[in-house]
Amino acid sequence: MVSSHPPLFDHHLLRARRARAAALGPSTFLLERAADDLSDRLAAVLRRFERALDLGTPTDALRRVLAASGKVGTIIAAYAPGDPVADRASLALVTDAEALPLREASLDPVVSALALQFVNDLPGTLIQIRRALVPDGLLLAALAGGDTLTELRQAFAAAEAEIEGGASPRVVPFADVRDMGALLQRAGFALPVTDVDRVTVRYPSPIALLQDLRRMGAANPLIERSRRPLRRATLTRMIEVYGERFSDRDGRVRATFELVWLSGWAPHASQQKPLAPGSAQVRLADALGTREIPTGEKAGS
Numbered sequence: 001m002v003s004s005h006p007p008l009f010d011h012h013l014l015r016a017r018r019a020r021a022a023a024l025g026p027s028t029f030l031l032e033r034a035a036d037d038l039s040d041r042l043a044a045v046l047r048r049f050e051r052a053l054d055l056g057t058p059t060d061a062l063r064r065v066l067a068a069s070g071k072v073g074t075i076i077a078a079y080a081p082g083d084p085v086a087d088r089a090s091l092a093l094v095t096d097a098e099a100l101p102l103r104e105a106s107l108d109p110v111v112s113a114l115a116l117q118f119v120n121d122l123p124g125t126l127i128q129i130r131r132a133l134v135p136d137g138l139l140l141a142a143l144a145g146g147d148t149l150t151e152l153r154q155a156f157a158a159a160e161a162e163i164e165g166g167a168s169p170r171v172v173p174f175a176d177v178r179d180m181g182a183l184l185q186r187a188g189f190a191l192p193v194t195d196v197d198r199v200t201v202r203y204p205s206p207i208a209l210l211q212d213l214r215r216m217g218a219a220n221p222l223i224e225r226s227r228r229p230l231r232r233a234t235l236t237r238m239i240e241v242y243g244e245r246f247s248d249r250d251g252r253v254r255a256t257f258e259l260v261w262l263s264g265w266a267p268h269a270s271q272q273k274p275l276a277p278g279s280a281q282v283r284l285a286d287a288l289g290t291r292e293i294p295t296g297e298k299a300g301s
Contacts, residue, residue, distance in 0.1 A: 034114065035065045076093055190264065
């Protein structure tokens with residue numbers, strides 16, 4: 001499937017920055033948090049899975065959860081070509097997340113953490129995942145949400161407007177949770193659910209936050225990013241603005257990370273379906289124990 005939309009993310013740069021993060025010593029606390037959450041979500045599903053795919057997760061955190069659950073037969077890891085992740089799975093598929101070479105109805109479940117936010121054509125990838133799932137197969141994915149790094153985005157925008165007369169996209173515009181449910185429906189998933197895990201992390205300074213982002217491999221991979229080196233005056237003013245707006249009494253600064261969870265099922269005849277309009281057997285007024293007011297009549301008349 002080829003997207004008709006212009007690409008947003010430079011995937012070669014993203015892989016280079018992940019390689020740098022691995023060399024620095026990666027910061028993985030968000031991935032471990034997502035893995036713990038996945039464990040809880042799988043525990044609520046009372047069934048066994050034959051063949052699972054971990055799509056693009058930067059570490060083996062989700063695969064460890066799948067293996068420990070005792071519910072999964074075969075676990076496959078899907079990586080982009082040239083991905084620098086060192087902990088290769090015993091079964092690995094080298095592929096582009098936007099052109100998945102997956103047989104129809106061949107997987108259950110598909111999981112992913114902190115990878116899909118960098119897909120250029122997320123609707124297209126979701127459609128491909130849904131087709132690859134067996135009937136009643138499950139997608140569980142976590143991606144960075146729209147409020148992630150909102151403090152850093154605001155501080156950079158204010159500093160650049162003041163020092164340089166305009167702002168450039170230095171922080172990735174992540175997906176809004178309100179749009180994710182609609183995307184799942186468009187992709188053909190049944191029973192779509194989205195929810196948010198919002199995490200506030202405190203750092204000694206904005207510089208410590210930037211260093212942590214480098215160790216996540218999460219520095220700006222936008223194609224339309226500014227190619228000019230960050231001016232010292234702009235960085236200094238950003239640090240000042242960040243401290244003024246988002247610091248606590250002890251001088252530490254806050255950073256928001258938002259994990260948006262997507263859950264959806266490949267359609268199957270056994271799944272619950274909404275009732276057809278007009279098929280209700282009990283009037284709402286009777287269920288609530290109130291008197292139904294005809295159209296045009298005022299309450300209390």
